[in-house]
Amino acid sequence: MVSVVQLHPQGAAAALEALAEGLGGEERALVGRALEFAESLYAGHELSTGEPVWPHALGLGASLAGIGVDPAARAAGVLFAAPKYLAHGDALAARLGAEVAGLAAGVEKLYQLRVLTRATAAQQTEILRKMVLGMVEDVRVVLIRLASRTQTLRWFAKRASPEREAYARETLDIYAPLANRLGVWQLKWELEDLSFRFLEPEVYKRIARMLDERRQEREHYIAEAIAALRRELAAAGVPGEVSGRPKHIYSICNKMRLKGLGFEQLHDIRALRVIVPEVKDCYAALGVAHNLWRPIEREFDDYISRPKDNLYQSLHTAVLGPGGKTLEVQIRTEGMHRHAELGVAAHWRYKEAGRATRADTAFDDKVAWLRQLLAWRDEVADRGTRAEAARRASFDDTIYAVTPQGKVVDLPAGATPVDFAYALHTDLGHRCRGAKVDGRIVPLDTPLKSGQRVEITVAKTGGPSRDWLNPERGFLKSSRARAKVRHWFNLQEGGREPAPAPRPRLVPAPAPAAPKKRKTGAGGRGVLVVGMDRLLTQMAKCCKPVPPDPIRGFVTRGRGVSIHRADCPSLARLAQADAARVLEAQWGEGVGAYGVDLVVTASDRPGLLRDVGDALAREHINVTAVRTQSREDLAFMRFAFEVTDLSQLRRAIGAVREVHGVIRVARG
The missing domain is CATH 1.10.3210.10 (Hypothetical protein af1432)
Known part of the structure; x- marks a missing residue:
């Protein structure tokens, strides 16, 4: 209250x-x-x-x-x-x-x-x-x-x-x-004018002084010119109001600098404005002015037939006025003048009750114009191709939310707080657990609107939820955010933590020369079972560990020790049934080839299998088997191949991800 x-x-x-x-x-x-x-x-x-x-x-x-x-x-x-x-x-x-x-x-x-x-x-x-x-x-x-x-x-x-x-x-x-x-x-x-006064006070004062020194002379001159033009308009039967036009110091300075002119050389220090009822009267008044005074060559602009980007309309001409001095004349209708002075504010119409209405039929067009003019065609340097400009003009597909610090974040329409978090920083997105919008706690699947202030609540550690990738749940709208979530899970499934710090290789990667054929599984040379020596080991087919995956062993019946990744779900089930048969294990110094499976999901297209195979070949991967199937424009491929260590596997995964159309890459 x-x-x-x-x-x-x-x-x-x-x-x-x-x-x-x-x-x-x-x-x-x-x-x-x-x-x-x-x-x-x-x-x-x-x-x-x-x-x-x-x-x-x-x-x-x-x-x-x-x-x-x-x-x-x-x-x-x-x-x-x-x-x-x-x-x-x-x-x-x-x-x-x-x-x-x-x-x-x-x-x-x-x-x-x-x-x-x-x-x-x-x-x-x-x-x-x-x-x-x-x-x-x-x-x-x-x-x-x-x-x-x-x-x-x-x-x-x-x-x-x-x-x-x-x-x-x-x-x-x-x-x-x-x-x-x-x-x-x-x-x-x-x-x-106020900004210019603060930034360049001496220049501002100098121009103001020049304007003031000749003010009386200029006002007398303008009064004579107004009287002369009024007489000629009346004689020609052209209705119109003639007045002097105020000049502004900042625009005077800009024109002097841009054109390299002195103060007295400016055409519009002395200026008239003519307001007439209709468009046809604008051109009639222009003819009267040109008959009265000689027009200056290349100083005429028709902004009525070719309006400026902000819909400004007027006729501008410069003439040699009384005494041969330059004089600018602007001619426009009352409606054009109202728009020139008030801009977009001139187009709002309201009922007596005070509720907003769109009284003129062209209002929708004016709103469309407003959206177009905000593309900054004149005052912003060219930012690229026409296609890029067109993309920037697609305002309806973009919203703009704000951080508590005032940073503006552009997002696709329908974006959620999770999209917002990923747009700020990938790690912020991964750890996003809640959000406040305009100070109120909202669900993470809440669609955001332009201008809303969004505050993200994060966990100290952790990663994204798989639910975020489910389009029916509506957590993610941005394809970039969705790609970051998929990438996080791909890294997990590929045996790689998302932290950027690289691990040292235990086994050197093969040289670019033709690789020698190695025995898959490394027998007992590549794995040491803690407390045991010369024990037969084999790589588990369920998880296919690769150095330096953390590993553990499980004593099988008659087949020695099966080596699993430490986080293997199958190993967890085996340990639950008989924990005594689980052994600690670590990678030894022996060099071998380790069989792994890579599952690839991609948009189906001609040449896809060839391109993925080429990507693996560039990493000197020895592919031993391939299985493919297509369903609903998607291709599902499973590659069996050999690597020497996890570093080579990571390079292979990275190479496949770069192939055009690939959606997901994970260890099988």
């Missing part, structure tokens, strides 16, 4: 006017309840930057209202930190509804994705891609995060902090490109 104390109710009441702009009725009431709840909940709390949580929430909410998001997003923005301070996860839903609570929970998860500033730009961009894809189910979560970062930079602008350069660098690498990709220009410009 959360105890709510009413503190400074006038603070929430005053903030409501700004945050509920354009809202009425139930929508306004929802934002009001969120403000009242947040004010009391945040009292006395600060963010890691030192900023009090309550003022941060108000600035964040004002930014969201400024870009026109829906009431639920504004309420969730104000309550961005609520899940952190609430003792019970259901308290927020009880107060403000499931939609607001779900958005706030999504924002909290997004906050957990920490980006290390020491990472390379490519690593950071990849983290961003994963972050956005994980949260793209509701874009409003990302908009809230962008508004929050904007408010953090505003806080740093008021007071110096050793952290602000790191935040600024992260913003330019991560958040400003994201705002650009989502088309939220209002936030993009502020994120860029």
Whole structure:
């Protein structure tokens, strides 16, 4: 139960006017309840930057209202930190509804994705891609995060902090490109200019000074140009509003650096914007502008017929304006302008009741566009072939879960905590025994969702369960994780522990030259039975031990001592019946050939038997018998051959595993 104390109710009441702009009725009431709840909940709390949580929430909410998001997003923005301070996860839903609570929970998860500033730009961009894809189910979560970062930079602008350069660098690498990709220009410009101010204060001041020195002259010039264009548009019967267009310091600096231009050489220091009712009016207005002023060659862009990747549309032209000075003119419709300023936020429509709806018929297309634009075609360096790019664009088949430390892990859709553990580290997967998802204990076969925080519980020792390989049990979705589990059991069945430390060979492997034929079983030369000498021994056919397998002997009736692997199930049954006949044994120094069986399961195909045989031949394996059978597109092969020791057997198993189509390799 959360105890709510009413503190400074006038603070929430005053903030409501700004945050509920354009809202009425139930929508306004929802934002009001969120403000009242947040004010009391945040009292006395600060963010890691030192900023009090309550003022941060108000600035964040004002930014969201400024870009026109829906009431639920504004309420969730104000309550961005609520899940952190609430003792019970259901308290927020009880107060403000499931939609607001779900958005706030999504924002909290997004906050957990920490980006290390020491990472390379490519690593950071990849983290961003994963972050956005994980949260793209509701874009409003990302908009809230962008508004929050904007408010953090505003806080740093008021007071110096050793952290602000790191935040600024992260913003330019991560958040400003994201705002650009989502088309939220209002936030993009502020994120860029504030970050640039912190990272390059001298350059920022110099450009700001140049802008300020000629401000009056430039404003007078723009006023004359606006009046002239308005007259010509009216004379031509083209409806439209003409205004000056603000310039942003970061974009000015970038353009000067990229094009090697001086401040006065930039075409868009002086800029006009024309807003018209329809697309046909855009081209009519363009004709008027070009008749009024001479266009500059190669400075025209038609983003209406060829929109940018973020669906930005406008006509851009540069002309020699009054007095022969360069002047940029942008022409667009009201709808294009709304999208240019608000981006994806411009496409959310809501009923009076405040429930999200898809009011325009093109909404589905816009969501599809959102998923496509997150592939980062322009701002990310080429990462490979078209096929790889297409694979990265297959968002629906991938989810993104998060470690408690904020690391993003990409997994196939339907992946479980076991898949998650193996994706982090093979040993973590082997020892996985339990999981918490978003703080709650869940079964290991629970399908994960994007954005969930997953914590793995492990045993000190042990290995995976065979049940994990049963597809009907649903423990594993990832083929990589399944392969790691199979590999672990293959190593066990092959007589090899999964630990990487190699054991010393007791018997040297044969030289690459043609091997000499050896007597299988080594008679009594290769095995010493403790306490006995010159005792007849033979290798047990049930487990076929090979040096340096741990071994034990069993006294047979009339056939000497049968040598078994120490973990042989048959030996265990014999010992249970007559323990006195079990003897300790160890490998001697004699060199011999030991018969083993290898069972191979593979996808059936032409040439499979030949390829497996070639793999064994490359390891100088003397194959003595082969049995094969096929069933349901699978091939089952059993090879009998001779090796000198376990090292040679391991090499043979490894070689066979590399053959295309092989699924499982184990000792028979």
